[in-house]
Amino acid sequence: xxxxxxxxxxxxxxxxxxxxxxxxxxxxxxxxxxxxxxxxxxxxxxxxxxxxxxxxxxxxxxxxxxxxxxxxxxxxxxxxxxxxxxxxxxxxxxxxxxxxxxxxxxxxxxxxxxxxxxxxxxxxxxxxxxxxxxxxxxxxxxxxxxxxxxxxxxxxxxxxxxxxxxxxxxxxxxxxxxxxxxxxxxxxxxxxxxxxxxxxxxxxxxxxxxxxxxxxxxxxxxxxxxxxxxxxxxxxxxxxxxxxxxxxxxxxxxxxxxxxxxxxxxxxxxxxxxxxxxxxxxxxxxxxxxxxxxxxxxxxxxxxxxxxxxxxxxxxxxxxxxxxxxxxxxxxxxxxxxxxxxxxxxxxxxxxxxxxxxxxxxxxxxxxxxxxxxxxxxxxxxxxxxxxxx
Amino acid sequence: xxxxxxxxxxxxxxxxxxxxxxxxxxxxxxxxxxxxxxxxxxxxxxxxxxxxxxxxxxxxxxxxxxxxxxxxxxxxxxxxxxxxxxxxxxxxxxxxxxxxxxxxxxxxxxxxxxxxxxxxxxxxxxxxxxxxxxxxxxxxxxxxxxxxxxxxxxxxxxxxxxxxxxxxxxxxxxxxxxxxxxxxxxxxxxxxxxxxxxxxxxxxxxxxxxxxxxxxxxxxxxxxxxxxxxxxxxxxxxxxxxxxxxxxxxxxxxxxxxxxxxxxxx
Numbered sequence: 001x002x003x004x005x006x007x008x009x010x011x012x013x014x015x016x017x018x019x020x021x022x023x024x025x026x027x028x029x030x031x032x033x034x035x036x037x038x039x040x041x042x043x044x045x046x047x048x049x050x051x052x053x054x055x056x057x058x059x060x061x062x063x064x065x066x067x068x069x070x071x072x073x074x075x076x077x078x079x080x081x082x083x084x085x086x087x088x089x090x091x092x093x094x095x096x097x098x099x100x101x102x103x104x105x106x107x108x109x110x111x112x113x114x115x116x117x118x119x120x121x122x123x124x125x126x127x128x129x130x131x132x133x134x135x136x137x138x139x140x141x142x143x144x145x146x147x148x149x150x151x152x153x154x155x156x157x158x159x160x161x162x163x164x165x166x167x168x169x170x171x172x173x174x175x176x177x178x179x180x181x182x183x184x185x186x187x188x189x190x191x192x193x194x195x196x197x198x199x200x201x202x203x204x205x206x207x208x209x210x211x212x213x214x215x216x217x218x219x220x221x222x223x224x225x226x227x228x229x230x231x232x233x234x235x236x237x238x239x240x241x242x243x244x245x246x247x248x249x250x251x252x253x254x255x256x257x258x259x260x261x262x263x264x265x266x267x268x269x270x271x272x273x274x275x276x277x278x279x280x281x282x283x284x285x286x287x288x289x290x291x292x293x294x295x296x297x298x299x300x301x302x303x304x305x306x307x308x309x310x311x312x313x314x315x316x317x318x319x320x321x322x323x324x325x326x327x328x329x330x331x332x333x334x335x336x337x338x339x340x341x342x343x344x345x346x347x348x349x350x351x352x353x354x355x356x357x358x359x360x361x362x363x364x365x366x367x368x369x370x371x372x373x374x375x376x377x378x379x380x381x382x383x384x385x386x387x388x389x390x
Numbered sequence: 391x392x393x394x395x396x397x398x399x400x401x402x403x404x405x406x407x408x409x410x411x412x413x414x415x416x417x418x419x420x421x422x423x424x425x426x427x428x429x430x431x432x433x434x435x436x437x438x439x440x441x442x443x444x445x446x447x448x449x450x451x452x453x454x455x456x457x458x459x460x461x462x463x464x465x466x467x468x469x470x471x472x473x474x475x476x477x478x479x480x481x482x483x484x485x486x487x488x489x490x491x492x493x494x495x496x497x498x499x500x501x502x503x504x505x506x507x508x509x510x511x512x513x514x515x516x517x518x519x520x521x522x523x524x525x526x527x528x529x530x531x532x533x534x535x536x537x538x539x540x541x542x543x544x545x546x547x548x549x550x551x552x553x554x555x556x557x558x559x560x561x562x563x564x565x566x567x568x569x570x571x572x573x574x575x576x577x578x579x580x581x582x583x584x585x586x587x588x589x590x591x592x593x594x595x596x597x598x599x600x601x602x603x604x605x606x607x608x609x610x611x612x613x614x615x616x617x618x619x620x621x622x623x624x625x626x627x628x629x630x631x632x633x634x635x636x637x638x639x640x641x642x643x644x645x646x647x648x649x650x651x652x653x654x655x656x
Contacts, residue, residue, distance in 0.1 A: 003520055013489055013516045015446040020543035171445045176567040274490045287465045288491030289442040
């Protein structure tokens, strides 16, 4: 791979001040990814601490309703409540091997911040999290969680004061503190080697799924559906199936609809552009200014997307569709009532897409939805919206 | 000859480079501030193209980008500002920008417009040489100097690579950080300057974190051919917005104090 290019997407569009650190990280990762003791140690934490493997749950009632065999990959059952910990444990361990003492991370809803704080606490690394003021107000409980876990939360006051701006601040911190600090980025975004590193740590989702569905059904699934913000849970489950005859679907944040300016659907409605070090599909205006985004789920509220997804879109390998806030909220209630599982609003986008495809399923078709996180964090927000307390 | 090359070949003393953000606090006042800065002794002008996400900039310049965008600054507005300036001044002009505005405009179109409005050089902050192949070629076709950053963490191999695509001058970032941060180890910059000098004939300009005549003097003594001052100038704008006379007199006084250091050995 040449500077981490995915058919021309990705790359290293960063100031010279960061190039040294990115090369250092690349070299360390190239070494440790093939180091058995590193992989054994990571596997220990993933199984004994985080709770892997996660189940593949058959949805009896929804399957009947949709006319397919619907399974959920239960990343919501992981410690911390979402897939994010697969990546934070991996990167934190890598940082420790590199001799770094301090982790910095950005967070939107707080899930990646919490997962970083957990990994830092478990491995004895200092953690500082950048979080937009708007997100801090929306996710008070996660701020408290991070602090309880020993992390420091820095409010970000620039720009839209959400996820994108938190990444900006984390990058500014990293430039100053390269020597002792690792930037633990939370998704498959940013400059090379981050999209590759984060993907590799998340592909455990797809590898487990593959084994589990083979055991249960004796064959591969027909479709896999996952939500796409930055795109880490989706690339994690898609990647091991890219060369198989499995249809892959990514659900983007349609917000209030693609005909409004309030969404986060960079693949469905964006153009090629550069943000946070990578060339990818991006929501920016004709002058190159990054556009404000919106999604009911903070985790999908990001104006760009991992470069590998841009490649998969252009290759036609993955179908990306936008799911609106309203459709996601319906899925939130549907899965809770029909299956007894309260999903994260991010994951609701994937469930909603499975519901939208009703009528297109052949009988006995196997459909797997990656349930990337649990919905506890969203209860307050959903109650506020559905009870009309806006 | 390109105005940047012409400046450095004629000037037998260190050059003073000043940075202002286009459209800060608005287009008209921004042009007046630029003219004041030039009259006060700048030898070369760097104009920042405002961006929504200036990741290499500290809080002072980040806020200035925000002010400029809020005032309605656009790429069209920027090029017309440079045209206006060009009708009154022959100072070399370098655009400092992030890559997305250039990319979205179309690299060819951007450089043609830059040339037509009288721009002499472009520095794209988040475009390292590895990603700059086409841009360097297009810049050369338009007789625009493509300037790159060298930092304290740039190793020998990268330095050679950077210098091989650089023209105009070599921009040494004096601190490992964002714009406006304070200096830490002037000694290491001295060795970086001499390391770069041994590898290139390009003039060496040092920037990021310079805020006093004393520091200007130090960098000149360390071998810099030019010093770049940005954050303190932008800070004067920030702190005196709306005070028409004061903002210009403070800017004049500050830039003159730096210009004196550059002219001391004349």
